[in-house]
Amino acid sequence: MKDNKTIYAMYDDDMTLLAGAKELVAKGIYIRDVFSPFPIHGIDPVIGIKQTRLAICAFIYGLVGLSLALAGMYYFMIVDWPMNIGGKPNDFFYQNIPAFVPISFEFTVLLAAHGMALTYFIRNWTLPGVTARNPYPETTNDRFVMEIHPSDFGMSVEDLTEELQKTGTILIEER
Amino acid sequence: MHQEAAIREPLILGEKSYSQITDDVMASVVGKANRSWWIAIGIAAVMAAWGIGCILYLIGTGIGTWGLNKTVGWAWDITNFVWWVGIGHAGTLISAVLLLFRQKWRMAINRSAEAMTIFAVMMAAVWPGIHMGRIWLAYFVFPLPNQFGSLWVNFNSPLLWDVFAISTYFSVSLVFWYIGLIPDFATIRDKVTQVVPKKVYSLLAFGWTGNAKAWNRFEEISLVLAGLATPLVFSVHSIVSMDFATSVIPGWHTTIFPPYFVSGAVFSGFAMVQTLLIIMRKVMHLENYITIKHIEYMNIVIIVTGSIVGVAYLTELFISWYSGVEYEAYAFINRATGPYWWAYWAMMTCNVVSPQVFWFKKLRTSIGFTFFMSIVVNIGMWFERFVIIVTSLHRDYLPSSWTMFHPTFVDIGCFIGTIGIFFVLFLLFARFFPVLPLNELKTILKSSGEQYKNQPTTEEH
Numbered sequence: 001m002k003d004n005k006t007i008y009a010m011y012d013d014d015m016t017l018l019a020g021a022k023e024l025v026a027k028g029i030y031i032r033d034v035f036s037p038f039p040i041h042g043i044d045p046v047i048g049i050k051q052t053r054l055a056i057c058a059f060i061y062g063l064v065g066l067s068l069a070l071a072g073m074y075y076f077m078i079v080d081w082p083m084n085i086g087g088k089p090n091d092f093f094y095q096n097i098p099a100f101v102p103i104s105f106e107f108t109v110l111l112a113a114h115g116m117a118l119t120y121f122i123r124n125w126t127l128p129g130v131t132a133r134n135p136y137p138e139t140t141n142d143r144f145v146m147e148i149h150p151s152d153f154g155m156s157v158e159d160l161t162e163e164l165q166k167t168g169t170i171l172i173e174e175r
Numbered sequence: 176m177h178q179e180a181a182i183r184e185p186l187i188l189g190e191k192s193y194s195q196i197t198d199d200v201m202a203s204v205v206g207k208a209n210r211s212w213w214i215a216i217g218i219a220a221v222m223a224a225w226g227i228g229c230i231l232y233l234i235g236t237g238i239g240t241w242g243l244n245k246t247v248g249w250a251w252d253i254t255n256f257v258w259w260v261g262i263g264h265a266g267t268l269i270s271a272v273l274l275l276f277r278q279k280w281r282m283a284i285n286r287s288a289e290a291m292t293i294f295a296v297m298m299a300a301v302w303p304g305i306h307m308g309r310i311w312l313a314y315f316v317f318p319l320p321n322q323f324g325s326l327w328v329n330f331n332s333p334l335l336w337d338v339f340a341i342s343t344y345f346s347v348s349l350v351f352w353y354i355g356l357i358p359d360f361a362t363i364r365d366k367v368t369q370v371v372p373k374k375v376y377s378l379l380a381f382g383w384t385g386n387a388k389a390w391n392r393f394e395e396i397s398l399v400l401a402g403l404a405t406p407l408v409f410s411v412h413s414i415v416s417m418d419f420a421t422s423v424i425p426g427w428h429t430t431i432f433p434p435y436f437v438s439g440a441v442f443s444g445f446a447m448v449q450t451l452l453i454i455m456r457k458v459m460h461l462e463n464y465i466t467i468k469h470i471e472y473m474n475i476v477i478i479v480t481g482s483i484v485g486v487a488y489l490t491e492l493f494i495s496w497y498s499g500v501e502y503e504a505y506a507f508i509n510r511a512t513g514p515y516w517w518a519y520w521a522m523m524t525c526n527v528v529s530p531q532v533f534w535f536k537k538l539r540t541s542i543g544f545t546f547f548m549s550i551v552v553n554i555g556m557w558f559e560r561f562v563i564i565v566t567s568l569h570r571d572y573l574p575s576s577w578t579m580f581h582p583t584f585v586d587i588g589c590f591i592g593t594i595g596i597f598f599v600l601f602l603l604f605a606r607f608f609p610v611l612p613l614n615e616l617k618t619i620l621k622s623s624g625e626q627y628k629n630q631p632t633t634e635e636h
Contacts, residue, residue: 015621037193037362038614039390052392055399076318076327085331102336102414106343109403113347117354120396121381124389126357130382137365140358140385142193 005157007148008135009164010171014040017144020167021046024148027163029155033147035139054123058116065111069104135175185625186280188463193617196464197362200611203459204363205372208606211458219598226592229585230305238308240585247568247580252306254560255590258443259299259597260341260415261436261556264408265444266292267348270355271404274397279623280472282615283464287455288448289352290608294600295447296345298593303337305589333417340414344407351400357383358393359609412440419563426506426567431494435487439556442480442526445473446552453546455605464611467540474539477552481530484559488527506567514579515566522562525555 011017018040021031031047034040044051074093077083077100082090090096121127139145150160157174164172187196233240243250266289273281304310316338318328328335361383364376383389416432449470456465495507510519529551533539565580604610621627 034387035385036387036390037385038358038617039394040387041618043387044391047387049387049391052388052395054392054395058399058403072318073330077330081326083329083331085329088331090331096331099331102333102410102417103330103339105406105410106336106339109347109407110339110343113350113400113403116396116399117350120354120392124383124392126381126383126389128378128381132361132364132377132380132382132384134361134365134384134386140362140365140383141197 004151005149006175007150007157007160007164008171008173008175009146009148009167009169010136010138010173011144011146011168012142012170014038014144016168017146018043018046020164020169021146023167024146024163028153029148029160029163030152031146032149032152035134035136035145035147037140037142037144040144052123054116054120057119058112061115062108062112064115065108066104068111069107070100073100073103179622183623184466184468186283186464186466186468186623187616187620188466188625190626191463191620191624193620196611196616196620197366197613199461199464200359200609200613201363201366203605204607204609205367205369209458212602212606216599216602219595219602222591222595223599224595225588226590226595229588229592230301233305233585233589234310238306240583242581242583242586244578244580246571246576246578247565249564249568250580251561251582251586251590252302254557254564255593256299256302256306257415257436257560257564258557259295259302259593260412261440261443261560262447262553263292263295263299263344263348263444264412264437264440265448266290266295267344267351267404267408268441268444269448270351271401271408274401275405279619280469282612282619283461283466283469284448284452284473285615286352286355286608286612287452287605287610288444289348289355290604291447291451291601292348292444293345293352294597294604295444296341296348297600298597300341300345301593333414333421336414337418340411344411347400347404347407351397351404354393354396354400355612355615356608357381358385358614359612361385362613363609409437412437424567425500425502426510426563428503429491429494431487431491435484435491438480438483438487439526439559442477442484442530443553443556445476445480446549446556449473449477449545449549450553451601453542453549455610459605459610461611464616467542470542470545471536471540474533474545474548477530477548478533478539481526481552485527488523502572506570509570510562510566513566513570515562515569518558518562519566522555522558525551526559529555 009020011020014036017034017036021034021043024031025046034043034047036043043049073096077090077096078093084090088095134140134145135147136143136145148160148164150157161172191199238252241250241252243252266285269281269288270285273285304313307313316328316335318330320327357380360376360380364373364380367373367376413433413436416436419427420429420432422428452465453470456462492507492511495503498504510516529548533548538544569579570577
């Protein structure tokens with residue numbers, strides 16, 4: 001029997017869900033998603049979630065910030081309007097690098113942090129005015145829910161329900 | 176699951192379940208504010224109103240209404256600026272540095288400490304702003320060509336570094352704090368039943384869903400932002416100290432300033448966290464989450480940073496003599512024995528001597544004594560900045576320009592005003608925001624919660 005049903009299985013403990021997920025995956029059941037009030041450590045490899053690449057983005061944003069800061073200061077202080085400050089002329093970039101370190105650092109952090117945060121908001125689609133998609137309001141409090149589409153791996157709803165019941169779930173719902 | 180040694184004291188006391196943590200924190204958000212909250216915010220609002228009045232008078236009339244004179248060109252304004260920035264160091268230290276060191280005790284205190292940081296940095300930013308005199312020209316600090324011609328701001332000046340440092344620190348701390356708040360706003364959104372709060376918290380929660388991938392990203396961004404914020408914390412107060420250290424004023428021209436300012440900042444920041452949390456845990460009944468052990472840990476940080484500050488004071492004093500520079504030596508002799516001796520000795524007593532009493536376990540685990548000490552440390556750290564700024568300036572090279580600084584009512588009003596605004600913001604935070612990080616506390620409930628720790632372990636490993 002194949003249809004586009006979605007099965008939600010609710011648990012009252014993160015460890016029960018994790019153990020259950022391991023058993024279900026071993027039986028070839030594909031778990032689409034897990035909703036929880038806090039990160040369940042160890043769930044990602046079990047249900048096949050890859051490590052996020054946000055950190056790589058942050059590194060690239062940081063490099064952009066560093067380059068912009070150095071290029072900007074080079075233009076402002078060396079090319080456009082060199083100043084003689086306390087007998088220390090601004091003729092060459094390399095002579096001024098020590099004085100440019102603080103702002104280069106700050107600007108690197110500024111762009112890395114804000115770039116990463118914006119990417120995070122957009123990738124998660126958490127933005128002002130967005131409607132939440134968690135299936136049960138309890139999943140932000142003390143309940144843990146698996147989302148399974150039986151059509152993903154061609155199992156009947158009855159068989160899946162039977163398998164789910166063995167894992168200690170407190171509620172199975174078909175939507 | 177991670178197991179914790181049985182002898183380590185639990186961080187969450189009592190029989191708590193996941194939903195109980197939610198209920199305990201949400202009690203203040205959904206319930207009615209009690210009388211003490213209204214009294215506190217009333218007093219803070221009066222202070223804030225007086226301060227805003229003084230600030231408007233200052234902007235309208237000019238900074239001549241402060242007690243500044245030709246010799247003492249920086250006094251309470253910059254003292255208050257550095258004091259507030261210093262207080263604003265504990266929050267990010269707790270949330271970033273302690274996250275990198277995997278210190279679980281930070282979880283009960285990081286949310287409110289970060290809120291304190293953000294409000295303190297806002298108050299700090301007021302001071303250079305109003306000190307400009309013509310605040311409507313404040314955009315001059317940005318790298319715009321001067322008068323939109325071709326002369327730029329001076330990138331070799333620590334004052335400009337400060338603009339970049341403070342604005343980066345403020346905005347990154349704010350984003351870090353808000354990213355942590357989103358899942359907790361979602362918890363409140365899904366739990367409240369009244370219509371208006373539900374709408375407001377839905378908006379604040381940005382549509383947080385809490386699926387596995389979102390949590391994966393959440394953990395990654397928390398870690399990377401902590402990694403970025405850690406050097407940021409150290410850079411901000413180092414750069415503030417360079418406002419002084421790169422000048423040629425005896426008493427300011429000191430290479431020890433960056434580490435000395437950073438440890439002083441952490442010292443005063445933790446003291447302010449203690450002041451706020453000791454009241455908050457009592458009023459909001461959070462004794463099971465912010466335990467005596469948390470207070471003791473913070474007092475240990477206060478001993479360590481206080482001792483670093485003490486060593487720095489003594490080193491500075493020794494070097495002023497050892498350097499053989501008469502002007503340096505005079506600046507320090509004048510601090511200790513000149514007309515501002517009382518400020519110097521107040522600083523020494525509050526910052527160097529008094530934190531050492533925390534070596535006694537009985538005192539560092541006493542709530543009343545800790546509260547008293549947190550006030551003492553904050554007074555001491557205010558005096559530290561006053562001593563550095565005013566005593567170094569008031570004896571100029573020419574004895575004919577020697578003078579004293581006398582604060583006017585505007586100086587006092589602006590200072591009291593920033594304290595008032597700070598407390599108004601913090602009290603609003605305590606009333607309407609989740610003051611403990613729910614999602615993080617739930618992750619440590621099983622490893623550090625009291626009833627789980629006392630159970631015999633059923634796991635094989």
